[in-house]
Structure formats: C-alpha cells, structure tokens
Amino acid sequence: MTLRLEATVAARGLDVSLEVADGETVALLGPNGAGKSTVLGVAAGLLRPDTGRVTLDDHELTGRRVVPPHARRTALLAQDPLLFPHLTALDNVAFGPRSAGVRRGAARDRARGWLAEVDATDLAGRRPGELSGGQAQRVAIARALAAEPRLLLLDEPMAALDVAVTPALRQTLRRVLEGRTTVVVTHDVLDALLLADRVVVLDRGRVVEQGPAAEVLARPRSPFAARVAGLNMVSGRWSDGAVRSGGGRAVAGTPSGPALREGDPAVAVFRPRAVSVFREAPGGSPRTALPVVVTDLEPHGDQVRVRAGDLAADVTAHAAAELDLAPGSPVIFSIKATEVDVYPR
Amino acid sequence: MTLRLEATVAARGLDVSLEVADGETVALLGPNGAGKSTVLGVAAGLLRPDTGRVTLDDHELTGRRVVPPHARRTALLAQDPLLFPHLTALDNVAFGPRSAGVRRGAARDRARGWLAEVDATDLAGRRPGELSGGQAQRVAIARALAAEPRLLLLDEPMAALDVAVTPALRQTLRRVLEGRTTVVVTHDVLDALLLADRVVVLDRGRVVEQGPAAEVLARPRSPFAARVAGLNMVSGRWSDGAVRSGGGRAVAGTPSGPALREGDPAVAVFRPRAVSVFREAPGGSPRTALPVVVTDLEPHGDQVRVRAGDLAADVTAHAAAELDLAPGSPVIFSIKATEVDVYPR
Amino acid sequence: MTPGVPRWLLAPAALGAAFVLLPLVAIVARVPWSDLGALVTSEASRDALLLSLRTSATSTVLCVLLGVPMAAVLARTSFPGQGVVRSLVLLPLVLPPVVGGLALLYTFGRRGLLGETLDVLGVQVAFSTAAVVMAQTFVALPFLVVSLEGALRTAGERYELVAATLGARPTTVLRRVTLPLVLPGLLSGAVLAFARALGEFGATVTFAGSLQGVTRTLPTEIYLLRETDVDGAVALSLVLVVVAVLVIGLATRRRAPLRGPS
Amino acid sequence: MTPGVPRWLLAPAALGAAFVLLPLVAIVARVPWSDLGALVTSEASRDALLLSLRTSATSTVLCVLLGVPMAAVLARTSFPGQGVVRSLVLLPLVLPPVVGGLALLYTFGRRGLLGETLDVLGVQVAFSTAAVVMAQTFVALPFLVVSLEGALRTAGERYELVAATLGARPTTVLRRVTLPLVLPGLLSGAVLAFARALGEFGATVTFAGSLQGVTRTLPTEIYLLRETDVDGAVALSLVLVVVAVLVIGLATRRRAPLRGPS
Amino acid sequence: ADDGTVLRVLAASSLAGPFEQIAEEFERTHEGVDVQLSTGGSTDLVAQVQEGAPADVLATADTTTMEVAVADGLTDGEPRTFATNVLQLAVPPGNPAGVTGLADLADPARDVALVVCAPEVPCGAAAQRVAGAEGVTLAPVSEERSVGDVLGKVVSGEADAGLVYVTDVRAAGDAVEGIELPEAADVVNDYPVAALADADEPDLAQELVDLVLGDLGRQVLRDAGFGAP
Numbered sequence A, B: 001m002t003l004r005l006e007a008t009v010a011a012r013g014l015d016v017s018l019e020v021a022d023g024e025t026v027a028l029l030g031p032n033g034a035g036k037s038t039v040l041g042v043a044a045g046l047l048r049p050d051t052g053r054v055t056l057d058d059h060e061l062t063g064r065r066v067v068p069p070h071a072r073r074t075a076l077l078a079q080d081p082l083l084f085p086h087l088t089a090l091d092n093v094a095f096g097p098r099s100a101g102v103r104r105g106a107a108r109d110r111a112r113g114w115l116a117e118v119d120a121t122d123l124a125g126r127r128p129g130e131l132s133g134g135q136a137q138r139v140a141i142a143r144a145l146a147a148e149p150r151l152l153l154l155d156e157p158m159a160a161l162d163v164a165v166t167p168a169l170r171q172t173l174r175r176v177l178e179g180r181t182t183v184v185v186t187h188d189v190l191d192a193l194l195l196a197d198r199v200v201v202l203d204r205g206r207v208v209e210q211g212p213a214a215e216v217l218a219r220p221r222s223p224f225a226a227r228v229a230g231l232n233m234v235s236g237r238w239s240d241g242a243v244r245s246g247g248g249r250a251v252a253g254t255p256s257g258p259a260l261r262e263g264d265p266a267v268a269v270f271r272p273r274a275v276s277v278f279r280e281a282p283g284g285s286p287r288t289a290l291p292v293v294v295t296d297l298e299p300h301g302d303q304v305r306v307r308a309g310d311l312a313a314d315v316t317a318h319a320a321a322e323l324d325l326a327p328g329s330p331v332i333f334s335i336k337a338t339e340v341d342v343y344p345r
Numbered sequence C, D: 001m002t003p004g005v006p007r008w009l010l011a012p013a014a015l016g017a018a019f020v021l022l023p024l025v026a027i028v029a030r031v032p033w034s035d036l037g038a039l040v041t042s043e044a045s046r047d048a049l050l051l052s053l054r055t056s057a058t059s060t061v062l063c064v065l066l067g068v069p070m071a072a073v074l075a076r077t078s079f080p081g082q083g084v085v086r087s088l089v090l091l092p093l094v095l096p097p098v099v100g101g102l103a104l105l106y107t108f109g110r111r112g113l114l115g116e117t118l119d120v121l122g123v124q125v126a127f128s129t130a131a132v133v134m135a136q137t138f139v140a141l142p143f144l145v146v147s148l149e150g151a152l153r154t155a156g157e158r159y160e161l162v163a164a165t166l167g168a169r170p171t172t173v174l175r176r177v178t179l180p181l182v183l184p185g186l187l188s189g190a191v192l193a194f195a196r197a198l199g200e201f202g203a204t205v206t207f208a209g210s211l212q213g214v215t216r217t218l219p220t221e222i223y224l225l226r227e228t229d230v231d232g233a234v235a236l237s238l239v240l241v242v243v244a245v246l247v248i249g250l251a252t253r254r255r256a257p258l259r260g261p262s
Numbered sequence E: 001a002d003d004g005t006v007l008r009v010l011a012a013s014s015l016a017g018p019f020e021q022i023a024e025e026f027e028r029t030h031e032g033v034d035v036q037l038s039t040g041g042s043t044d045l046v047a048q049v050q051e052g053a054p055a056d057v058l059a060t061a062d063t064t065t066m067e068v069a070v071a072d073g074l075t076d077g078e079p080r081t082f083a084t085n086v087l088q089l090a091v092p093p094g095n096p097a098g099v100t101g102l103a104d105l106a107d108p109a110r111d112v113a114l115v116v117c118a119p120e121v122p123c124g125a126a127a128q129r130v131a132g133a134e135g136v137t138l139a140p141v142s143e144e145r146s147v148g149d150v151l152g153k154v155v156s157g158e159a160d161a162g163l164v165y166v167t168d169v170r171a172a173g174d175a176v177e178g179i180e181l182p183e184a185a186d187v188v189n190d191y192p193v194a195a196l197a198d199a200d201e202p203d204l205a206q207e208l209v210d211l212v213l214g215d216l217g218r219q220v221l222r223d224a225g226f227g228a229p
C-alpha cells in the first residue's frame, strides 16, 4: 500500500503533502498542535479535508465518492486508548478481526496472540475500567495491530508505558511493522530511529523537513528535529565562514556536502558535548563564543546538561560545580569550528 | 501538609504505606499496573481503601467520617486530562479558583497566569474538543496547579508533551512544587531527579524501595528503579566476592557501605558503559563474564546500546559493527570488578 | 466512589417522590381488599389484562424496531429539515390521545387516507387487536425516540469512530458499539414506551373501539368499570400498576451502569 | 466527520416517521380551514389555549425542580430499596390518567389523605387551576426523571470526580459540571414533560374538573367539542400541535450537541 | 364579572348546547350573575361533587348517577326530571350499508358493523333494554364508553351504524343520518336536575332549576331533540 496524502484543513491550519511508500514506516514528528493527529485523522477518514486528496495505492479515497473509514482497511491507534468500555480487553482486541468477518472463536484466538505480544495476556478478561493507564495503552496497541490493516496509523503508541516494557514493545512493533505501510507519531527519538524508515517533521501544520530517519536525526534542518535528536542548532545565513542568525549569533563551522555560497541559508549543528562552558570569554582562540544565560541544569548520564534557552551543553558534574552554575548564571558557550556541522537549510 | 497514607485495596492488590513530609515532593515510580494511580486516587478521596487510614497533617481523612474529595484541598491531575468539555480552556483552569470562592474575573485572571506558565496562552478561548493531545495535557496541568491545593497529586504530568516544551515545563513545575507537598507519578528519570526530593518505587501494589531521589537512582535496590536509572542490576546473595543470583549469574564487585557477610542478600549494580562485549570469553582476567543473547540494539547518544534481556551494554558503533551484533547473537558481557557497585539489598 | 449529590438536593427529591407516591398510597388505602380476588379473576378483567400485556409488549417491540432507527438517524446524520422532522415526530406526545385516535382513523380507517389501499389488500385494521397495537405504538413511539436520541447525543461518537477505523461496517458499529453503549438509554426509553402503551386509553378507544377480548384493554375496562363501581375500578388499576412494576422491574433488573475507563 | 448510520436503517426510520407523520397529514387534510379562524379566536378556545400554556409551563418548571433532584439521587447515590423507589416513581406513567386523577383526589381532595390537613390550612386545591398544574405535574414528572436518569448514567461520573478533586463542593459540581453535561438529556426530558402536560386530559378532568378559564385546558375543550363538532375538535387539536411545535422548537433551537475531547 | 356572583352549573355533556342557551338567558335576567357551565360525563360530575368541587346545580344524563348524589346527601331536595331521551340509529350520510332497523343489525348475514355503548354507561344500558325487549341479540364490533365514541365511529364511516340518543344525532348535524327506532320509544332515559346542598348561591340555584323546568327550558330542550318528562 502506498499512501499519498495531500490535504488542507483550514480550521486546524493544516496544509500538508505526504507520501508513504509500500511497506514503509514513516515517523511523524512535530511539536504539540503541529497537526500530527490531524494528518492521521485525514488518512483514516475521520476528518474530511477542506481540499486535497488521499490515495491508497491508486485507489482514490476522497474525491466524489468518499471512502468511509471502515472500508479503508486502515487502523488508527488514537492518542486516547478509547477501549470499548463494554467489552473485555480480549473482545476489544478481537473487535478488528471480528469486523473483518473472522468467527468469534478464531478472532479470540488471534486476539490472545496479540495480547501476548504486548505482554498483557493476564488482562484478557478485564474491562477497560479495570485497567491501569499503561495496561489500557497496551491493549489498545494490540487492538490496532490485530485489525491487520493495510495502513497502520499509530498516534504516540509508547505513551504511558513504563520503561520496563518499552524496549520489548518497540521490538514487537519493529517486527510487526516490517513490510507494513505505517505512520507513527512520536516524540521519542528512539522510536523514530528504530521503527521508522523515514521521518517527516511537521510544524504549524506544514511539513518542514523529511528524509531517511537516520539522516534527518543526524543532520536536522528544522529546529524541532534538532531538538528531538538532542542537537543544538543555529540557523541563519552562511557568511564569512560562519552561520549568522537573525538574532546576531554567529557560529563558525565547516560546511559539509554541497558548497555554500555567501548569503545562502544554512544551519550550524553541534552536539551538546561539543560545547564548552566558560564564565568569561576564552581569549584569542578561533572558537565560536555565544554569550547565554543558563536556564536549567539537568543530569544527563554521567554529565550535567546545561540548558540556555534552546541551546544545551553537556559538562561534567565537576565542571558544573566549579563554574558554580545555576539558572540565571551568565556564561559563554564555546564551540570549536571543527565540531560544528554546517549545511544548507 | 504532611501526608500519611496507609491503605489496602484488595481488588487492585494494593497494600502500601507512604509518607510525604510537609513541602516535600515524592516521585512515585513503578511498572504499569503497580498501583501508582490507585495511591493517588486514595489520597484524593476518589477511592475508598478497604483498610488503612489517610491523614493530612494530623487531620484524619478516612475513619468514621470520610472527608470527601472536595474538602481535602488536594488537586489531582489524572492520567487522562479529562478537561470539562463544555468549558473553554480558560474556564477549565479557572474552575479550581472559582470553586474556592474566587470571583469570576479574578479567577480568570489567575487562570490566564497559569495558562501562560504552561505556554498555552493562545489556547484560552478553545474548547477541549479543539485541542491537540499535548495542548489538552498542558491545560490540565494548569488546571491542577491553579487549584492551589495543599496536596498536589500529579499522574504522569509530562505525558504527551513534546520535547520542546518539556524542559520549560519541568522548570515551571520545579518552581511551583517548591514548598508544596506533592506526589508525582512518572516514568522519567529526569522528572524524578529534578522534581522530587524523594522517590518511592511501587511494584505489584507494594513499596519495594524508597529514599532520596538521587540516592535511589544512583544506588537502586529494586530492579525497576535500576531500569529507570538506566543501570544494570543483578541481585542475589553475596558469596565469595561476587553477587550470585538464583539464575546462576555471578557478578564480582566491590562492596561499598556497610560490610557484607557471606550469604547476605545483595545487589550488583553497574552502568552499561562499564560493560564490554565480546564474541568469546576473554581469557584469564579477573572480570565477570556473563554469557547472554542480544535481544536488541538501539542508538544511545554516540553509542549503541546492546540489550540482552534486562542487561544492557553501551559500545561504540564501530565496535558493534566489528562484532557483527544483531538480535540473537550470543555474546559475553564482561565487567571489571571495580566498575561494579555492590551493596545490601 | 460515587461523587454523590449535594445534601440539600434530598429535600426536593423526597418532595417529588412523595408527590408521586402519596397518591399511590391513597389508592391502595381505598382498595376493597375483600372484593379484589373476585374482581381480578373475573373473566372481563382477565381478558383485559392479558390483552393489555400482549398489545403493550408488541407495541414496545415495534417502538424499538422503528424508534431505534429513527433516533439513530436523528442523532447521527444531518439532513435539511432535520429540526422540523424532529419536532413533528414529537407531535403524538402533544396530541390529546383522542385526537390521535381520530388521526389514525383518518389514516388507516375504512375511509381514511390509506383505507382504500388497505381495503384492496384485504387488510381491515379497524376494530381489531392490530388497531390497538397501532394506537399504542403511535402514542409510545416518540418517548422511545426522544429519550434514545438524548442518550445517543450524550454518549457521543468517539467509540463509533474508533470502531470504524478498526474496519467495522456501520451495521457492526451499531450492533456492537452504539447499542451496547446506550443500553441504559434504550432501556429507559423502552420502559417509557411500554408504560405509555400499557396506560394508553384515549387513542385506543377512538381508533380501535372496545370489545372484550379483542380491543378492550385494561385501562378501557377500568374506565368502564368506574361508571358503575369506582372502588372496583381503583382496585383494577392497582392490578395494572402491580403488573407494570413487575414487568419493568424484571426488564431493568440487570441494568448495570456502564462506565468509561476511570 | 460523523460515523453515520447503516444505509438500511433509513428504511425503518422512514417507516417510523411515516407512521407518525401520515396521521398528522390526515388531520391537516380534514381541517375545515374556513371555520378555523372563528374557532380559534372564540373566547372558549382562547381561554383554553392560554390556560393550557400557562399550566403546562408551570408544570414543566415544577417537573424540573422536583425531577432533577430525583434523577440525581437515583443515578448518583445508592440506598436500600432504590430499585423499588425507581419503579414506583414510574407508576404515574402506567396509571390510566383517569385513575391518576382519582388518586390525586383521594390524596388532595376534600375527603383525601391530606384533604383535612389542607382544609385546616385553608387550602382547597381540587378544582382550581392549581389542581390542573398538579395533575399535569403528576403525569409528566416520571418522563423527566426517567430520561434524565438515563442521561446521567450514560454521561458517567468521571468529570464530577475531577471537579471534586479541584475543590468543587457537590452543589458546585451539580451546577457547573453535571447539569451542563447532561443538558441535552435534561432538555429532551423537559420537552417530554411539557408535551405530556400539554396533552394531559384524563387526570385533569377528574381532579380539576372543566371550568372555562379556570380548569378547562385545550385538550378538555377539544374533548368536549368533539361530542358535537368533530371537525372543530380536529381543527383545535391542530392549534395545540402548532403551539407545541413552536414552543418545543424555540426551547430546543440552541441545543448544540456537546462532545468530549475528540 | 370577576367580582360578581358566580353560579356554577355541572351538566352532562349531552346537555351542553341547551344549557348554554339557558345560562345565557339566566345571565340576561339576573344582572351581575355569571353562570359557569362545566360539562362532562355524569359519573365524573358526581364524583367531582363528592370530592368537594364548588357547584350549585347538577344535571345528569341518567337517574342512576343522580341517585348516588342523593344517597350521599349532596342534593338540596329531590332531583326533578326535566327531559327525556330515546335511542336512535345513527348511520353515516347516505347510509352506505342500507340499514333500516334493529333486525338488520342482528342479522349475521348482513355483517353490519354496529357500535353501541357499553352496558356500563346509560346509553349502553338503554341499548340492551331495547334489544332485549325485541328479543334480538346485538353483535357489536365495539362497545364504546360514551356516546361521543359511538358517534365518532359512525361519523368517520368506520362503523355502519351506531345506537345513540336522538339528541346526539341532532347535535351531530349533517355528519350522520338518524333512523328512528319504533322499538326504542318504550325505553326512555330521564334527565334529572337538582340544586346542591353545598351551593354557595342556594337561591339562585333554585331559580336556575326552575328555569330549566320552566317553559323556556322546555322549549330549548325540545329544540335540541329532548322529549318532555
């Protein structure tokens, strides 16, 4: 199944064009309210776009005769688990197969299999009202998967799950999504990297970036993708050996890939580890020095992540203590040009 | 406000005893279905425990005359945002103050302030049906905070939030929770470390571990806490210079803290970075060598995290490629004794 | 734990209950218990009671068969003139039952709108038990439609949409999601319809007439009896009431409240 | 997007609508349009119409004032014997209206249960406009209670619990959460009650009598007129119907469906 | 006339027309008196008086119901019969079934749809007596609870014939045709009137009773088809 979706939804400020190849898994990233769930809604047929068209393979789903949700063979795992309150977990999961015409017994067997996949076998007989948040989410995942759709739409499947089941479930999803056309909304870089072939980044209802998952997360072009990937980004124009932002920041770096000309829009991307923190500007070296104010300190593995607005630096706990860092401290973020990756925006 | 809670809820297999000191923030950790939400429900008065008692300061809330939820001056942010569908976001947030007797105008002003705190000022006029998942969650946080309760109960406040707002919101919460008695349920180690003074770990309805946040997460005693902290743990008995588990694993290490005697229950804890991965057992050195099967590989910063069941090792991408690791590969996890922290269980 | 209700609400609730229950007590106090046995077992009463039960049950079934689709269409689709249709469907509620009976006569009677058509088909509804059922259905149908539509609107459409994305065709959605979810509403609607049908009198008498065993339902019997024996009529109504309580009680006994995930 | 309904459902829905609407058409076809003006503007009709509107509106208000607490108590608390109370409250639905009127007489009449008490207080309710209101309230109250209780159960308690944890006292919860959430149910309940009160006849005649301007409501007037002038009675019912449609239409015009977060 | 004197008259529905005329006449001759006429089934009216409905005069359509009032001591003195009524056969205009008399109704071969009043109500009792006197057994398709219901069936053409009072046929105008029943002449229904013991205006009540019994009353009633006692 190849999904082609072009849609505008004026009430939600959405205007996107998206393609998911047969068997491909696309991760949809973007800030809250970017329009991710809306895109899934349009694909599932729950929301009629103002303009645009949706095709699955070459079958047009919109147009004169709108194909209703149930005839699309898509399954949507919505942000809210929305398990049917009057059915047991087992019957919730069996709902998809039964709707596809499978007999009760066979559907239940299949449902039991899916419940086992999400480690929820012992919840089979419970009503949704008797499940914890994470348990309900797992059953909802099983229900969506059990429908064995041609197009699978998952809205934050890992939400509410505890750290102990997440890796196993990610494994399960990876296996299940193999060869199945899927769009998965996530806020987690691991989901994007492990589950998706491609990443599409939405912001304010528009696609701001897309490409192979590893590439987008290694060399993001949009601030949000950089954020998800845990990278610092300064975007502006390439001029005189540095990327200069509108706000007056200049980050020197080494352009990679196609040559940049003076004035080209470009981004400078660097890892928090590559940032050194000083109380006063280090003298005379050819480094980039960005005066910032610390907004937050948080532990990050063995280190301390020093946040200053949208930039972050990782320093050792020892260094942090020595610099006497605290929110509000004015400091200099300094980055060696060799650590800064510069490429066109 | 000091919260003392002792409760059993047979239907949910809960049997806990919990104390939160005045002004303290406690993070409640635990796997799905451990009983975290149930504990909050009991504290809020939504759930009547089968036995036990709940006191706030020295005021008994259960007992002969049960104090109803509204008279407890607690506010609960439930796992599901449950915004009132007929009220705008602003009026949802103003609901708490208005219930406390604040006049409409003043309550709305206050609500506007709280909406600004969660970066949702421009959502004020929207109905919940017109909000995205993350937007609704932010409004729900603002609503709980605006009630200015004596005891604040937050169930996974950061769920559904995007990476761009999470740090700022965590900052806000940190400021707001300062000096306010709070219980916060979370699956995120950063929330626990940054927001909480103390951590309580639940498992199957029982408290399995508690202590100062930094300490519990640095030297966990329960497998789940180790998981959250991202540490490997082998628990068993101390014997002959190693912690030996029931499953036959032996991890050599250096006991810290109070002396261990032979046969004492103990845990061996070590970081994934401290684990080296070999295809064949390295000869002759005094290291611990655990034969495992790789279940999963996932990127972890610059490295690759090699998961093998409940153990994990971080290796460089280069090493992973050289070892030709893939799920199913049998490998040896090897840990230097000096990297292993051993202490009583 | 239930959220409960404000304490002061108990006062008007009790007042309302008293207002409904006191007259029942007054009736019970008036019943001539000694004659009751003979009265209830008289052939006329027995026939009337059985007829009432049979026709009311049939009408309730008809109301469900016709009313569920009507409520679903009103609550779940939109078409031009929907508001007008909704108001019009309510009308039998307002029409005095006698006029409702006349309207039915003008429609299905021998000289009514459809009378000739029906005549040609060899169908004669007037003065038959079928006419009783029709009259009861006519007056009871709006109750089911209105209360079910309200329940459908309150329940919302979210679960139905989820079901559709799981591949359930509209019929499956209706059967496995919509109806189970609004079951409390459907049940109370059916109870209302049954009660209204059981108590129906004016339209029945006007449209179907009143002949023992064929068209004379218990309310009609009570009304006639009252001309000669008020106390007997009161006693017989008590029978009606007891029967209704039993039927309704049995029908709603297992009405466990359904809840969303808490 | 709405989930819609199965296509085949339209057939029974249309059948049901036709069953209700055809008789109305038949009535309209029979109305003697030329006499209508004179009939409607006759003093008797005007008095009856105004009285009907006044009393039905009052009864509807009473039904809401008494019925909302009753429904809330039934749906949101549990006490021993609740099932019995629920069934008993339904009884006026089943009681033939005439018997209902008798029951009211036996309670509030001169010789009734409370008659003497009321007499001492100098209150004479029977055969006054107040009696009309009481009779209408008696028959209409269960409609409101039943349909509202269904709506309350369907809506569930989750939002009420949330409100309580935010410090809202039960009264505040009721006013700001419960009632707004079940507004569609409350509205349809009130519409049912109003319609039932407007069409009420049997209990009114028995308990309140039929005196022009005091207790003779439009249905009574129609009933009396029917003895001598069937067409006139039909025409007058049409007036009743039109008035009801207008009132109901105005009352429910702004009934926007409420939804949970989608 | 709200502040004026009010005289409350309860009368059987079949008397509505003539009594309205009588009331008008009474108001004309009694300045400041407002006659309020309340009509209904005789049983209902008596029940209302029993339960304390304010009333000055009661006129019923049969003696049985009036006797209940008398037995309860509700009347002021003995009721007096002021009119009589006899049954007639009402058929739809044009008499589509070609009914001519009682014999047709009892003939199973004719299959005439006949409606009568139930034996419990006065007109039904009268119908039974008429049939009994003739020795025929009626097989009605419906036994109605009131004259109005019988007429309704005939007017709508649903029934081929109905047994009602002659005054009812008269009041229905063109909607039905009346066929006189010779057999019915012997079965006469009496209409009694009485002032009530609890009357607020006993004198006026008596005056109204007198007016009903007097020449004017007799005239008006005769115009409506009632017989003289």
Ligand SMILES: Nc1ncnc2c1ncn2[C@@H]1O[C@H](COP(=O)(O)OP(=O)(O)OP(=O)(O)O)[C@@H](O)[C@H]1O
Binding pocket: A011, A012, A013, A030, A031, A032, A033, A034, A035, A036, A037, A038, A039, A079, B129, B130, B131, B132, B133, B134, B135, B160, B162, D262
């Ligand atoms: N029913 C609605 N009516 C109008 N606007 C809506 C509605 N639902 C959502 N929106 C708006 O449309 C935009 C896109 O919402 P959507 O739910 O697609 O966001 P999202 O990307 O899924 O966000 P999140 O990460 O918070 O779930 C948001 O600005 C939201 O406020």
Ligand SMILES: Nc1ncnc2c1ncn2[C@@H]1O[C@H](COP(=O)(O)OP(=O)(O)OP(=O)(O)O)[C@@H](O)[C@H]1O
Binding pocket: A129, A130, A131, A132, A133, A134, A135, A160, A162, B011, B012, B013, B030, B031, B032, B033, B034, B035, B036, B037, B038, B039, B079, C262
């Ligand atoms: N209404 C209920 N009736 C019976 N059992 C319930 C009910 N709700 C929850 N449970 C069970 O009680 C246990 C504790 O549930 P709880 O919601 O407290 O878990 P939790 O720790 O909040 O989990 P999660 O992280 O998934 O939210 C679970 O095993 C759950 O299945």
Ligand SMILES: [Mg+2]
Binding pocket: A036, A037, A038, A079, A155, B132, B133, B134
């Ligand atoms: Mg979303």
Ligand SMILES: [Mg+2]
Binding pocket: A132, A133, A134, B036, B037, B038, B079, B155
């Ligand atoms: Mg939970």
